[in-house]
Amino acid sequence: MNIGEDKKKFSILIIEDNPADIRMMQEIFKESNTKTNIHVAYxxxxxxxxxxxxxKHQNQxxxxxxxxxxxIPLIDGFEVLKEIKTNNKLKDIPVIILTTSNTKENFSKAQEFEANCFITKPLDYDEYTLLLQHIEECWFKTKPSHHI
Incomplete structure (x- = not known):
């Protein structure tokens, strides 16, 4: 493994209003092998x-x-997803839906708005840990041979 690859930090935006879920994700990513910068929008x-x-986000x-x-409050997740995926400056950011709302209708709507992944929130810390480790493996571990 390339040493420079280890040092690279990945920036993650968590859009979530549940403080317990946010805290759990922050702790799990803090303990992961990948160096991350976590940002939270409530x-x-x-x-x-x-x-x-x-x-205040001008330099992010x-x-x-x-x-x-x-x-999530004020503007729901579907509207946020739609805004991201229709904005030329943002649409290339992978968006993983992480929700308790696992209905077929929500899945279809997320797919329609081009979410990259739809996952039902785990129920406990161990399941969250496995999920976030899987996300780390799938989304953070890119190898130079995959680039065109």
């Missing part, structure tokens, strides 16, 4: 301000990955 307006570099880098809950 509602849809805050998420869009962060992504569009408004006000574009995240490498977004973890998006559908049931």
């Amino acid at each position: 509602n849809g307006i805050e998420a869009l301000e962060f992504l569009n570099k408004k006000e 880098l574009k995240p490498n990955l977004i973890l998006l809950d559908l049931n």
Whole structure:
């Protein structure tokens, strides 16, 4: 493994209003092998301000990955997803829907709005750990041979 690859930090935007879920994700990513910068938006307006570099977010880098809950206040997750995927500056950011709303309708709507992945939230810490380790393996571990 390339040493420079180990040092690279991945920026993750968590769009979630549940403090317990946020804390759990932060702790798990902190313990992971990948160095990450975690940013949190507690509602849809805050998420869009962060992504569009408004006000206090002017100097933020574009995240490498977004973890998006559908049931967030002010602007729901579907509207946030739609805004991301229709914005030429943002649409290439992978968006993983992480929600308790696992209905077929929600899955279809997330697919329609081009979510990269749809996952039902785990129920406990161990399941969350496995899920986030899987996300780390799938989304952070890119090898130079995969680039065109």
